Amino acid sequence: MSIRRSLALVGAAALTSSLVLAGAQGAMAVGVSPSPSASAPQADKAADAKLDVSLDGVPGSFVAGGKSRMFTYVVENKTKHDFVLFPLLKFKSRAGELQPTDLKVEYQLPGEDWRTAVVAPDSSGAKKDSVLFLLGGLDGDGNPQADALLGLNRGKTLKIDIRTSFTEDAPLGKAGVVAADFSAQLDDESHLPVGNGKMSLDSGARFVIKAQGDGDGGGGKPSPTPTRTGKPTPTPSHTGTPTPSGTTTPSQTATPTPSQSATQTPSAPATTPAPAASTTGDAGGPIDFPVEPPVITPPKLPADAVTKAKSKADASDKALAQTGGGDNTTAIAATGAAVLAAGAGTLVFLRRRKASGQQG
Structure with a gap:
């Protein structure tokens, strides 16, 4: 497998993990606010x-x-x-x-x-x-x-x-x-x-x-x-x-x-x-x-x-x-954002590598 293909797979995996984490965080936020019931x-x-x-x-x-x-x-x-x-x-x-x-x-x-x-x-x-x-x-x-x-x-x-x-x-x-x-x-x-x-x-x-x-x-x-x-x-x-x-x-x-x-x-x-x-x-x-x-x-x-x-x-x-008050929601959100940014950065890097290869 070529190095270019390997890096592309790594970037896609990082982006997918970021989206999953962001989705889990959204689910947690929904769970904190109880949905109204009939009673x-x-x-x-x-x-x-x-x-x-x-x-x-x-x-x-x-x-x-x-x-x-x-x-x-x-x-x-x-x-x-x-x-x-x-x-x-x-x-x-x-x-x-x-x-x-x-x-x-x-x-x-x-x-x-x-x-x-x-x-x-x-x-x-x-x-x-x-x-x-x-x-x-x-x-x-x-x-x-x-x-x-x-x-x-x-x-x-x-x-x-x-x-x-x-x-x-x-x-x-x-x-x-x-x-x-x-x-x-x-x-x-x-x-x-x-x-x-x-x-x-x-x-x-x-x-x-x-x-x-x-x-x-x-x-x-x-x-x-x-x-x-x-x-x-x-x-x-x-x-x-x-x-x-x-x-x-x-x-x-x-x-x-x-x-x-x-x-x-x-x-x-x-x-x-x-x-x-x-x-x-x-x-x-x-x-x-x-x-x-x-x-x-x-x-x-x-x-x-x-x-x-x-x-x-x-x-x-x-x-x-x-002071945070024991609430770890912000920390989890920050972690998810960091991973998402890392995934996006990897894709940008790969795209630039591809463009450079084509020009060469």
């Missing part, structure tokens, strides 16, 4: 669209009086609209009463320092076996502070690191934690809330509260009677904290009776497992007892707080886009 309009209604909230890496055990352990609160916006939200965590003991003074919860937003979560008023259930925490602060009237409101644009994911510890007075035995949020969809043009927002309770994980000195294998059988030193500490109240008045009727099951508006309609009971296992060696399993959705007075969503949260989310998205 999409229904799912994106203000009353139905919701964020997906879950917990990642919840440990299988905590030691009463021991060190704090970490896991992650994950919220994904898979809808076609931007959202604002207040992130919440609900802890529940199956073994006995759980007081706000029995545990400490801290959280860390991306790029920020650790902060202490605050106890949020929750009127769900008659037993004092659960505590609701707001991953944010409360003002003097007991309402969430403006900077506690977070923005999450369409297609984005937010991860908040959590570290939790239990005191020596915490009830030993089986317990669990569930991810919750109070969120509101934003109008696509005005970027203001559509409606008054709604409460949602999502997936959770169980764990065991063990006494100091217990092994790492699970801490023994759950105690039906809480193990405490002294009398239980009464639940502290926040000065000026509004109590729910006609907002919802607490239910005795995992699915409460909805309030007079859709703003307090909770999602399905939190009985689904956490999506991923802990990397600490003893992972929490799926929660296997009912947890009632929180019953709270719907927090206010002032326009200035919403605008601030949206602007912060936009700035974060822009920064990720400038």
